Every structure is written in structure tokens, then in C-alpha cells.
Amino acid sequence: MVLRRTAGMSDLGPESLIDGPDDRILPFQVEGLDVRGRVVRLGPSVDAMIARHGYPPIVSKVLGEAVALTALLGSSLKFEGRFQLQTKSDGLIDMIVVDFEAPDRVRGYARFNEEGVAALKDARLPTGGLLGRGHLALTIDPGGDMARYQGVVPLSGESLEDAAHQYFQQSEQIPTRVRLAVAEAWTGGSIPSWRAGGLLVQFLPEAGARVRVKDLDPGDAPEGAAVPAEPEEDDAWTEAQALVETIEDHELIDPMVTSERLLFRLFHERGVRVFDGSGVQEKCRCSREKVETMLRQFPEEDRRDMVADDGSIVVTCEFCSTRYRFDPDDLKPRGGEDQ
Structure with a gap:
């Protein structure tokens, strides 16, 4: 068997088994x-x-x-x-x-x-x-x-x-x-x-x-009901x-x-x-901008409950363990935003 590469595919042969x-x-x-x-x-x-x-x-x-x-x-x-x-x-x-x-x-x-x-x-x-x-x-x-x-x-x-x-x-x-x-x-x-x-x-x-394809479990089928034969593969x-x-x-x-x-x-x-x-x-999808957007969606009362002892709000991404720290004042509605 020889290695031929056409249109993005290859037939595998012994000479193609290089380390990948x-x-x-x-x-x-x-x-x-x-x-x-x-x-x-x-x-x-x-x-x-x-x-x-x-x-x-x-x-x-x-x-x-x-x-x-x-x-x-x-x-x-x-x-x-x-x-x-x-x-x-x-x-x-x-x-x-x-x-x-x-x-x-x-x-x-x-x-x-x-x-x-x-x-x-x-x-x-x-x-x-x-x-x-x-x-x-x-x-x-x-x-x-x-x-x-x-x-x-x-x-x-x-x-x-x-x-x-x-x-x-x-x-x-x-x-x-x-x-x-x-x-x-x-x-x-x-x-x-x-x-x-x-x-x-x-x-x-x-x-x-x-x-x-094998039939799914019939669940609560009546007693004595016929059980379908297993299909041959x-x-x-x-x-x-x-x-x-x-x-x-x-x-x-x-x-x-x-x-x-x-x-x-x-x-x-x-x-x-x-x-x-x-x-x-x-690679994680999180960013400071995304976390800030998420925090702004919470009511101000909820954000106050998130404030730590040092006066900041800290969010840790579960996926990558990155910690984002915010000043609660920076999350208040900006001018022109709904109060």
C-alpha cells in the first residue's frame, strides 16, 4: 500500500507512519x-x-x-x-x-x-x-x-x-x-x-x-407483551x-x-x-470585559452582597482559575443607562 495524498486525504501505508x-x-x-x-x-x-x-x-x-x-x-x-x-x-x-x-x-x-x-x-x-x-x-x-x-x-x-x-x-x-x-x-x-x-x-x-439499531427499553410495557427480537448486526x-x-x-x-x-x-x-x-x-473564553458585562446584569442590591471584606468584587473563572477583581463603584450605571 502506498501513500497517496489527494484532496486532503491519504491512504495509510507503512512509510506514512511518522510520529505525529x-x-x-x-x-x-x-x-x-x-x-x-x-x-x-x-x-x-x-x-x-x-x-x-x-x-x-x-x-x-x-x-x-x-x-x-x-x-x-x-x-x-x-x-x-x-x-x-x-x-x-x-x-x-x-x-x-x-x-x-x-x-x-x-x-x-x-x-x-x-x-x-x-x-x-x-x-x-x-x-x-x-x-x-x-x-x-x-x-x-x-x-x-x-x-x-x-x-x-x-x-x-x-x-x-x-x-x-x-x-x-x-x-x-x-x-x-x-x-x-x-x-x-x-x-x-x-x-x-x-x-x-x-x-x-x-x-x-x-x-x-x-x-x-436495537430498540430502546420499552419501559412499563404490559406483562406478557411481545419483546422485539434483537436485530442482527x-x-x-x-x-x-x-x-x-x-x-x-x-x-x-x-x-x-x-x-x-x-x-x-x-x-x-x-x-x-x-x-x-x-x-x-x-483556551478559555473568559475575559474581563465578559465578566464585567455579566456583573452589570445583576441588580445593584445583589452586587452589594458580592462585595468582599476588602471592598472589591472578585470573580474566579471555574475553567481557567483566572481571578477578576472589580471596584463596585465602576459597575454602577453609566450616564444614559437605565437606572
Whole structure:
């Protein structure tokens, strides 16, 4: 197999498996299996996000999974909007928020019970156990006057991978498989750095009749009601899933195993083709101007309640931990504004 680059795509061959950069999303397709997908590999971006907040390792791992999943899903946007992943649950990690602003900006944070996490004796507690019960919301915001779309799936001890599968089953009706991995790794520095990776593959045959989606749980169906037979999966999709199941966590985060190498290992017999990749950068959307605008929207009485002991109003961005300090007098209505 030879490397040919035309119209922004390449057929992968052994000579094309050069080391690739971190913080990169690589789209691909496997025509022989009628699947398309994306691989994301995050290094400095996710490490900076975690280091800025000083999260404990088990919280860092879950946040890293959420960031990788958000990058996989958000990078599919065909417009310069926002994609947001948010969990709200009763677990030790009761909230995660990750924003992906097309085409390449990502930011995120986690809220957790510090005492509960510190008291954990098992540092290998799975993601589902840390999140507990609640819900996962995935929101597409095109911006402007366009309506937002939101899909919500329950969390009841499942991993983020499982929640993503449920989302695609009930909201998109597209057979989808997701793999996520996060870990600390030594990359040449004096201390290890956090890395995250993920792969998403979807079955998208030209003939829609080949897609057989499992029916949703009927819920409170009457006793004795006929249960629909499970649809048989297409052989191509069965093969694609079996190949994805062979992925080991280290292959998604090891800097020596590039996205191209992984895809070639998985799909070379079927012929895998990659498209031009795109970068990812950890960057917050906050600014002093935006925070000031937000504060001005509060009634003056509420702003007075925000004043700290030193006489100022201090706002800390949850995403990037930047602190903004304001003089309350500077937030009073300007001349010509409504009183």
C-alpha cells in the first residue's frame, strides 16, 4: 500500500507512519467496512487543564476522559459553534463541564467532594462509580439566533464510553463505538504529564437498510407483551467493533504510537484512509470585559452582597482559575443607562 495524498486525504501505508503531534484530531474512513471515525490524542492541552486546578489523580482521569470525548464529538461540527458536555450527578465527582468551541478550542473543569475523594482507599475506582447517578447532557449551540440542540442520557454507574453509546443509540440512531484512555506518562521531562486519547468509529453504509439499531427499553410495557427480537448486526459493523475492541489503553496515549500507526494496525487489511487532521488548544473564553458585562446584569442590591471584606468584587473563572477583581463603584450605571 502506498501513500497517496489527494484532496486532503491519504491512504495509510507503512512509510506514512511518522510520529505525529499531540493535541490533534485525525478523521478517517475504512471503505471496506463502511465506517468513518476520528482519533484524538491530547498532551499539553489536557495536562495544562489538570495542572491549573491541581486535581487529585482519580479526578484528573475522569476529566481527561470527558475532554477526549468532547473533542471527538465537538470536532464533527461543520460550523463555528460550541459543543458542551456536562454531567450532573450524586457521586464524588458531582459535575463536569467541558466546552469545545469550533474549530479547535477546548476548556473544562470538574467539581468534586474533596473530603470524600481524599478518603478513598481504592484509587482504581471506575469512572461510573465516581460519577454515581444523574445525567449526561450533550449540547450543540450554533450561536446567533439558531436553536440549540441537547441530548440527555441517564448516568447510573456506567462509564462515559457507555453513556456515549446510549446517546448515539437514542438520539442519533447511528451504530457507534467509543474508546477512551487517560494516564500520566513520562515524556522526557522531570515529572510525568497527563495524556488522554480516544477513538470514535461509526457505521455509515450508503444503504441505510443495512443499519439495524436495537430498540430502546420499552419501559412499563404490559406483562406478557411481545419483546422485539434483537436485530442482527451487519457483518462489516461486527468486524469493525471486534477490531476496536483490540485497542489497549496505552495505544491511545503512548506518544510513540501515533494515530496513524494505530489506525494502520487496526484496519490496514481493509484499507484505511485518513483526512487532514486539525489541532486542539486549551483556551478559555473568559475575559474581563465578559465578566464585567455579566456583573452589570445583576441588580445593584445583589452586587452589594458580592462585595468582599476588602471592598472589591472578585470573580474566579471555574475553567481557567483566572481571578477578576472589580471596584463596585465602576459597575454602577453609566450616564444614559437605565437606572
